[in-house]
Amino acid sequence: MNEKSLRCKECGTEYELDASFVCSDCFGPLEVAYDFTGLDADEVRRRIQAGPQTIRRYADFLPIAAGASDPLCTGMTPLIRADRLAESLGLEEVWIKNDAANPTHSFKDRVVSVALARARELGFQTVACASTGNLANAVAAHASAGGFESFVFVPSNLEEQKLLATGIYDTELVGVRGTYDDVNRLCTELSQSRPWAFVNVNLRPYYSEGSKTLAYETIEQLGWELPDRIVCPVASGSLFTKISRGIREWLELGLVEGEMPAFSGAQASGCSPVATAFEEGHEVCRPQKPDTIAKSLAIGNPADGIYALEIARDTGGSVDSVTDDEIRAGIKLLAETTGVFTETAGGVTIATLAKLAAAGRIDPAERVVAYITGDGLKTLDATRESFEMSVIEPDVKSFEDEVEAVGAAN
Ligand SMILES: *Cc1c(COP(=O)(O)O)cnc(C)c1O
Ligand SMILES: [Zn+2]
Numbered sequence: 001m002n003e004k005s006l007r008c009k010e011c012g013t014e015y016e017l018d019a020s021f022v023c024s025d026c027f028g029p030l031e032v033a034y035d036f037t038g039l040d041a042d043e044v045r046r047r048i049q050a051g052p053q054t055i056r057r058y059a060d061f062l063p064i065a066a067g068a069s070d071p072l073c074t075g076m077t078p079l080i081r082a083d084r085l086a087e088s089l090g091l092e093e094v095w096i097k098n099d100a101a102n103p104t105h106s107f108k109d110r111v112v113s114v115a116l117a118r119a120r121e122l123g124f125q126t127v128a129c130a131s132t133g134n135l136a137n138a139v140a141a142h143a144s145a146g147g148f149e150s151f152v153f154v155p156s157n158l159e160e161q162k163l164l165a166t167g168i169y170d171t172e173l174v175g176v177r178g179t180y181d182d183v184n185r186l187c188t189e190l191s192q193s194r195p196w197a198f199v200n201v202n203l204r205p206y207y208s209e210g211s212k213t214l215a216y217e218t219i220e221q222l223g224w225e226l227p228d229r230i231v232c233p234v235a236s237g238s239l240f241t242k243i244s245r246g247i248r249e250w251l252e253l254g255l256v257e258g259e260m261p262a263f264s265g266a267q268a269s270g271c272s273p274v275a276t277a278f279e280e281g282h283e284v285c286r287p288q289k290p291d292t293i294a295k296s297l298a299i300g301n302p303a304d305g306i307y308a309l310e311i312a313r314d315t316g317g318s319v320d321s322v323t324d325d326e327i328r329a330g331i332k333l334l335a336e337t338t339g340v341f342t343e344t345a346g347g348v349t350i351a352t353l354a355k356l357a358a359a360g361r362i363d364p365a366e367r368v369v370a371y372i373t374g375d376g377l378k379t380l381d382a383t384r385e386s387f388e389m390s391v392i393e394p395d396v397k398s399f400e401d402e403v404e405a406v407g408a409a410n
Contacts, residue, residue, distance in 0.1 A: 003063045006205055007033040009307070017063070019122055019202040029303065030205045032063045034249075041254040048220070055110055055213040061249060062213075063206045068117035071145035072103035074110055075213055079221035079369070085337040085350075086368075089357040093367045095227070097218055098340055104141045104165070105375035106134035106296075106343075107214065107239065112142045112199060114210035119197035125149060126196045130187035132180050132235065132296045133162035134374055139199055140171035151196065153183045159295060161378045179290060181301045200236075204303075208238045215246030218369055219256050226258040228366040231353045233345045233373055234265040234274050234319060235297040237304030243371075244311045261369075263311050265319035266352035268292035268344075272321035274305045278312055285309070293324045293382050294344040296374060318361070322351035330354065331376060332386050341376035349373070 005014040010028030021030050044060055051057030055075035059066040078098045086094035102109040112135070119127050128151040129139045136152035143150035152166060156175030167173045176183045184201075191201045199207045219226060226247065234240050244263060250256045267275045270292025273285035285305035290298035302308070312319050322330070327344055330351030335341050342350070353370050356362050376383065390406060392398040 002034045002036055002039070002060060003032050004035045005033050006030040019124075019197060021202055021204045032205050032209055034061070036249075036253060039253060044253070045224075045255060048216075055113060055210070055217075058213050058216045061209075061216065061246070062114055063209055064114055064117040064121065068121070069146070070113050070117070072109065072113070072142060074102060074113040075217060077101040077217070079218060080338060080340070082338045082370075085334065088333065088337055089354055091357055091362060091364050091366070091368060093365075094353075095218075095222075095367070095369045096334070096338055096340060096372055097214065097369055098372050099214070100340070100342060100346070100372060100375035104134070104138045105378065106138065107211070107371070107373040108134040108138040109142070110213050111135075111207045111210035111238075112138040115197070115199035115203045115207035116142050116146055116148065118203060118206040119148070119199070120146070122197070124195070124197035126151065126194075128152065128187065128190075128194075128196045128198045129200050130180070130184040130198070131200075132298055133158050133166075133378070134296050135200065136171075136173070137162060137166045137378075140166045140169035140173070143171060144169045153187055155180055155183055155295075155298075159379050159381065161380055165378065180299050181287070184299075204238075208242055208304075211239045211242035212246030212249070214239070214371065215243045216250065219247070219250060222367075222369075224256055226256055227261050227369040228259075229262045229264060229317070229362060229368045231264045231266060231349055231356070231368060231370040233294075233297055233349050233371065234267050234302070234308055235299045235345075236302045237265075237274060237308035239371075239373070240265050241304050241307045241311055244315070260315050263315045263317035264352065264356060265308055265312055265317070266348045267319060267321045268294035268297055268327060268348050269321040269323050270294070271298045271300060273300060273302055274308050275319045275321035277305065277309055278319040283309065292327075292344075293379070294327055294348050295379075296343065296345045297348060318356075320352050320355060322348055322355060326351040326355070328382055328386065331383055334372070335376070340372060342372045343374035343376050343379040344382050345374050346372040346376070347382070 008023035271290035
């Protein structure tokens with residue numbers, strides 16, 4: 001634990017490490033600042049390698065005590081070399097970081113694990129969040145595991161699978177008639193009067209640090225090397241910017257050598273404020289009203305949009321968008337070539353990767369890592385029409401007739 005303060009990302013003013021998220025001088029967002037002086041790279045590397053098989057192995061880079069509990073054992077998800085996917089895209093080296101393998105099947109376990117450990121350190125008994133679905137799922141589960149009360153707020157039109165997978169945890173599940181941006185505004189207001197830890201509002205500076213662990217794991221799993229390109233979905237832009245921050249920290253400390261990868265952001269065209277600003281050359285995002293099957297990415301007014309734009313431009317990357325049909329095709333392509341079934345957000349990532357590859361915007365020799373941030377079982381409606389089941393009588397003739405009818409290979 002080397003953190004020393006919260007620091008405004010815009011004006012640099014420093015604050016105590018408590019439950020606050022906005023600079024009282026300039027209204028900029030606060031971020032955790034660390035003091036890494038005296039940290040020896042070889043020693044840190046050894047400490048990481050001897051650590052638990054969870055994100056707690058990166059405690060030196062997280063705003064929580066080294067021994068903070070993580071009852072669901074978050075992280076250390078597989079990094080899979082996807083040669084068949086690469087081949088179908090005309091690329092040579094593609095890796096899939098499968099974060100659907102986390103305890104509640106999305107990358108949100110990382111941010112929640114850190115936020116709840118910090119909530120405990122700050123003395124909160126009730127945790128809460130504004131969510132597009134996966135965050136609610138993770139907050140409810142980790143709250144149950146850790147003995148917190150929880151309130152989770154979601155748009156009421158969420159996928160049924162996500163509601164079911166959340167309600168089971170004895171949380172107060174509140175469906176709000178409105179978009180995520182309405183839910184977020186409500187929670188920001190509530191955070192001023194309720195003594196609750198809203199993980200992505202008043203605890204956002206701690207919460208967002210959890211996403212850095214995706215960068216650390218990727219580097220470790222690549223044998224302490226960097227990829228050339230990262231393809232990553234963008235909702236609020238927090239994940240995208242924190243993967244970049246994690247890599248920058250390790251480059252600066254000498255834990256890894258090389259160049260900052262190119263950062264390719266992925267959005268759904270039905271909610272693409274960051275991709276639109278990127279394409280039009282704007283420095284800020286104009287808010288949009290979401291209309292897409294990628295509900296977990298449906299944030300029309302992204303808090304970290306300006307930082308995501310900066311990173312995409314500074315690293316020679318981009319932020320692109322793909323249609324709902326391309327998203328469905330992306331889910332299918334990933335499933336067929338890797339055996340990984342992702343939710344719509346992963347479809348956005350793979351469809352964007354495919355689009356960049358087809359347009360020749362990725363050098364075939366590049367080492368690419370694509371982040372699969374959630375599980376296909378949570379967005380089943382998106383794939384309902386992608387196949388047909390053969391139904392037969394329980395006899396061989398019936399099977400053979402069917403095989404003939406559908407022209408299946410023997
Ligand atoms: C929340 C989420 C993201 C990205 O969120 P950010 O707000 O950009 O950090 C990506 N994929 C899935 C599945 C998510 O639930
Ligand atoms: Zn400030």
